[in-house]
Amino acid sequence: MSDNRWSANRRTFVKTAGAAGAVALAGCNGGTSGETDGTPTAQFILNPAEADVEITQQYQPMFEYLESEVEVEIEADRAESYTATLQSMRNDQGEIADISPSAVIAGEDILDIVGVRVAYGAARYFSTITTTPDSGIESLSDLEGELVYMGDILSVSGTLVPLTILQDAGLDVGNAPNGDPGNFEAEFSDHTTAREQMVQRDDVMAATTGAFSSAPYVPQEQFEEMSQDFVDISAEYEGAGDEIESSGTELQLLAVSDPIPRAPLATRSNWDSPVKAELEEAILNVSEDDLSHGDDYDGEPLWFTGVQEGSIDDYQPIQRVLDQLGLEFEDLS
Incomplete structure (x- = not known):
């Protein structure tokens, strides 16, 4: 991010969110990638958007799809807040994240945007x-x-x-x-x-x-x-x-x-694993059928139907929102 993007007199956004995020992470098991019985593992951090949605169950088809495409075991954690999602990635406690568009700007230095999620044809x-x-x-x-x-x-x-x-x-x-x-x-x-x-x-x-x-x-x-x-x-x-x-x-x-712009899926930039590139490719190739639950499922379906290639440039409208409000994200690490 260039130095001239922010003015010196801007307020620091989420001045107290660092502490709040750290506390919120108590509800997130955390941990870095490793191996389980010789299989690489990847921590998938889930962003809490709606209180009444069992988001881990909602995402189960995505986890199963990734494990079928890549030799990896997905371990899922539901963060307690949007701040906690970003905090977990910044602290190397997650490898993949369902993350908010605002966190893309806040985490530009530590996130790789894999793609923008698409819901029924709309990004x-x-x-x-x-x-x-x-x-x-x-x-x-x-x-x-x-x-x-x-x-x-x-x-x-x-x-x-x-x-x-x-x-x-x-x-x-x-x-x-x-x-x-x-x-x-x-x-x-x-x-x-x-x-x-x-x-x-x-x-x-x-x-x-x-x-x-x-x-x-x-x-x-x-x-x-x-x-x-x-x-x-x-x-x-x-x-x-x-x-x-x-x-x-x-x-x-x-x-x-x-x-x-819809929320992206992102990976941690400093995640050094041979499965990272494979997972990113699999995410971009996921289909609506891959993300569907079976007929017996009575919970909330996954809200997106695919992922299209994206980058930080897709989130410039979010930058303009922050500019209008005079907000700046503090380093949450």
Whole structure:
């Protein structure tokens, strides 16, 4: 990263996240690659996006596919936070990671981008800001003085992009997500929790989440009125509103972001193993069938259907988000 990309007066992002990340890693077994019964092992760190998803089970087809293509044993760990995912890679506790787009920028010096994940033909996705129909909130400006529930502080679609949307609407984002917003309140967790807290709590006026979490509860016509890009690009458009009747929950759309590059799969740059190149090639060649569970599986399916070749250049839109917010990632090591 060139020295002139950041200005000296920028705030340091996640000033206290180093300690938080280290604590969060207590929930991550960690360990470096080695051998089990003569077979090389690789630690796959899983990024926690939704609280109600058994992500290790969700990823099982990917693990089985990689083990069938490469002589390797995949050992999976679910990190406790987005920060912990990056921390584990920086501390040589993982070899492969399902990582957030924001962590790509933070970990540019220690990560190799293998590819961008594709969901049903789309390598880009969307962030949303929603409210409940009876909240009295009609526009983003109405959120001044109110409580907004957001995603993880490193989540692009759950927090960082929504902050730029709120800022563009005239709200003062203050020191968020590393501190308090200026003229509204914020709480942080994950996509599912943000949405559910808004529905369950009268004091939460809006939720900022990825469209994968909100779209099933938003009538499709609302997306049609607000974003042609969402209609044309989003993998979530077809299923928009599908959960309203069965769940009894309907959300009101306040904002939709511009397209965001989907999260990548990455390997640790300093991982010196003959299986690294083989695994990277296998990841890029994975098919939708390879990632599918059997008919007897009743859990959440894996959200992506393939991986296309990618690089750090694909994540320049994330760099622009950080620039707009005046954020800088601190070295988390």
